[in-house]
Amino acid sequence: MSLKIRVMPTLLYKDLGLVKGKGFNSWRRTGSIMQAIKVYNMREVDELIFVDVTATGQEREPDFECVDEIADECFMPLTVGGGIRSVDDVRRLLMVGADKIAINSAAVENPQIITDIAKRFGAQCVVVSIDYRKHDDGRYEVFTHSGKHATGLDPVEWAKKAASCNAGEILLTSIERDGTMTGYDVELTKAVSEAVNVPVIASGGAGEYEHMAAVIKDGKADAVAAAAMYHFTERTPLEAKRYLREQGFNVRF
Amino acid sequence: MSNVVIVDYGMCNLDSIARAVEECGGNPTVTDQPRELSNATQIILPGVGAFPDGMRNIRERGLESALNDEVIGNKIPFLGICLGMQLMANSGEEVEPTKGLGWINGDVVKLKAKGDDTRIPHIGWNVLEKTWDVPILEGIEEDRDFYFVHSYHIKVNNEDQIAAYTPYAGKFVSSVCHDHIFGTQFHPEKSQKVGFQVLKNFLKY
Numbered sequence: 226m227s228l229k230i231r232v233m234p235t236l237l238y239k240d241l242g243l244v245k246g247k248g249f250n251s252w253r254r255t256g257s258i259m260q261a262i263k264v265y266n267m268r269e270v271d272e273l274i275f276v277d278v279t280a281t282g283q284e285r286e287p288d289f290e291c292v293d294e295i296a297d298e299c300f301m302p303l304t305v306g307g308g309i310r311s312v313d314d315v316r317r318l319l320m321v322g323a324d325k326i327a328i329n330s331a332a333v334e335n336p337q338i339i340t341d342i343a344k345r346f347g348a349q350c351v352v353v354s355i356d357y358r359k360h361d362d363g364r365y366e367v368f369t370h371s372g373k374h375a376t377g378l379d380p381v382e383w384a385k386k387a388a389s390c391n392a393g394e395i396l397l398t399s400i401e402r403d404g405t406m407t408g409y410d411v412e413l414t415k416a417v418s419e420a421v422n423v424p425v426i427a428s429g430g431a432g433e434y435e436h437m438a439a440v441i442k443d444g445k446a447d448a449v450a451a452a453a454m455y456h457f458t459e460r461t462p463l464e465a466k467r468y469l470r471e472q473g474f475n476v477r478f
Numbered sequence: 479m480s481n482v483v484i485v486d487y488g489m490c491n492l493d494s495i496a497r498a499v500e501e502c503g504g505n506p507t508v509t510d511q512p513r514e515l516s517n518a519t520q521i522i523l524p525g526v527g528a529f530p531d532g533m534r535n536i537r538e539r540g541l542e543s544a545l546n547d548e549v550i551g552n553k554i555p556f557l558g559i560c561l562g563m564q565l566m567a568n569s570g571e572e573v574e575p576t577k578g579l580g581w582i583n584g585d586v587v588k589l590k591a592k593g594d595d596t597r598i599p600h601i602g603w604n605v606l607e608k609t610w611d612v613p614i615l616e617g618i619e620e621d622r623d624f625y626f627v628h629s630y631h632i633k634v635n636n637e638d639q640i641a642a643y644t645p646y647a648g649k650f651v652s653s654v655c656h657d658h659i660f661g662t663q664f665h666p667e668k669s670q671k672v673g674f675q676v677l678k679n680f681l682k683y
Contacts, residue, residue: 228602228646229623269670271603272625297497302625302668319526322493324627324668344573346527347561349599349627393599393629424597447597477603477623 228424229477230441230469231271231448232462234455235428236261238277238291238307245456247404249278249356249372258291262298270462271477272302274327274396274426274450276354278371280308281330289317296322304352304396315342319350327396329354330369333376333383336390343391352426353387354396355380357413365413372400381416388421395421396450399429404453406432414444426450434460434468441474479505480681483518485545486510487535489525489561498667502677512544518554520681521545524667525561529570529586529630532561533578545579555658557614557680560628563654563661567632582654582661584634589647596647599629604644604652604664612641612655614662614679622672624664626652631663658683 236258237244243261244252265273275295280287287308296303305318306327315326332339332353342351356368357380367378376383384395397417399410409430418425424447427440431451440446454460466476482504486492492508499506499522507514515521523545525532536542549556558566567578570586578586589598603623608615631650634640644652644663654661660680666673 228597228600228604231602266670293493296493300494300498300501300668300670300674302627302665319491320493322491322497324491324494324526324665344528345531348629349601350526393627394601422591422597423599424601448602 228447229475232437232465232469232476233272233274233426233448233450234265234270234462235274235276235450235452237452238275239279244278245404245453249400249403258295259298262295265462266298266300268461268463270301272304272448273299274304274306276327277307282371282373286310287314287318289321292318292323293321306352306354312338312341312345315346319346325350325352325394327352327354329356332387333367333369333378336386339387339390339392343393348391348393351392352394352396353392354398355383355387356398356400358400359410359413368400380413381420384417385420388423392423394424394426396426396428402430405430406453408432408436409440409444411440411444414440414446418445424448432458434465437465438469438472438474441469480519481517482506482520482522482681483515484508484522484524485515485541487525487532487539487541489527489532489535491524491526495522495524495559495667498674498677499681502674502681504681510539510541512540515544515548518548520555520557521549523556523558523562523565525559525565527561529561529564529572529578530574530576532565533576536565542579549659550581553658555680555683556660558661559667560663560665563663564630564632566654566659566661570630572630581659582632582634582639582656583636584632584639586630586632589629589631589650592648598647599627600646601627604646606642606644606652607649608642609640612653612660613683614655614660614676615642615653616679618672618675624666624669624673626664628663
C-alpha cells in the first residue's frame, strides 16, 4: 500500500514575522507565527515546514529560541530550515523540538554534512532542500542562499547525489514559480521523483487544488507544500485534502 | 500526582514528548540521572537517531541498569517511542551490530522496499492493524493514522509481544507490548488527537 499524500503548509519566517514573497523576493507580512501554528494545530494539518529565509544570507545561525516556542505548541511533525551550517545546529534544533531539518546551502557547499547528520540522527530527519530555476533555454539550475547564488548544478543530478549521501527526503522548490500560484513544475518534479527513491515534496507555484493533483499524479510527488495559496486565498489544507480524496488520492482525515 | 520520567540519553526530541505528556494531564520530568528513575510512576524512552549511539549513550550514563531495575525489577509502566522502542530488542543492525536492552524478543533491521513505489524512509501517516486490544491502543479505530518517520523496524520473534502491524514495505511491527512494557514505532506526540489518546491510555495504565 502506498503512503498517504501529505499536504503541508510552509511558513516562511523573516525578521520576527511570517512573510510570503514572489520568486524569493518582494516579501509581504502574513501575520503572527504563533497564531498560524495554533490554527494549523487545530485543523490537524499533516506536517509543517518552517523556514527562516534570511538566516543564511545574513550569516546567522538558526533562531533556536523561536523554534523552541513554536515546537512547544506544534503537536504535528515539524521540519525546520534556514541557516543550518553544522551537525551541532541540527542537534540543537532537534533538542528544542524539530522533527526534521531542511538543509540547503550548506549541503551544496559540503555534501558530506548530509552523511554526517544522517549518521548521527538517522537519515529520516534530513530533508535536503533544493531551490532551482528553469532558464530560458530550458536548462535547470540549482540556486542557494535563498535563490541568490547560482551553483551550476543540475537539480536531478544534485538530488541523486543528496540521496546517495543519505538524505531522507527531498524538498524541491521552483524559484520562478514561487508565490505566483500558477502551478508546480511538474516536469522537473517527475524527473527528480523518478531519479531517487526517497520521498519528494513538491513546492513552489501552488494556487489551485488542481495543481496539487497534477504534481502528485504526473509529477509523482509524495507530498505537496504550499504557502501563498493558504495565505492569500480562501483555500485551506483541509479543502485541498477533500479535493484530492475526491480525485481518488489516498489522504489522511 | 504522576511523575512521568522522560529519559534523556542525548538522543533529542525531549521537548515534544514532555509537552505532549503535559497536554495529556501528566507531570513530566526530563532527566539523564539514573537515580531519578526510582521516583517514576511511568517511564518514557523517546529517541531519534541511530541504534549504536542510543545504546552507547544509555550505557555510558549508567541508565541501562537503572532501566532494568525499575522496568523489569519494579514493573514500572514503560513506553518506548521510535528508537526508544527499537532499543528494547535483542539487537540492532543499523551502522554496526549492537546489543539492545533485550526486553522484546526481536531484532531491528532495515525496511526493505517491496515494489517500485515503496520509498524508504517510511515518512508520513499510516494506519495500525491491531493484533489484540492492547491497553495503550484501547479505543483507537483501525482507520486512524499515526505519524511515522523511520528507516528501520523491529522484527519480533515472539508473536505474543506484537501489538500492531502497519502495512508498508510488506508489513512491519508498529507496536509491541509485553505486560507493562509498551512500544510504538510511530510518534504519538506528533500524531495529534489520536496520538494523545495513546499517551492518555499509557498514563492511566
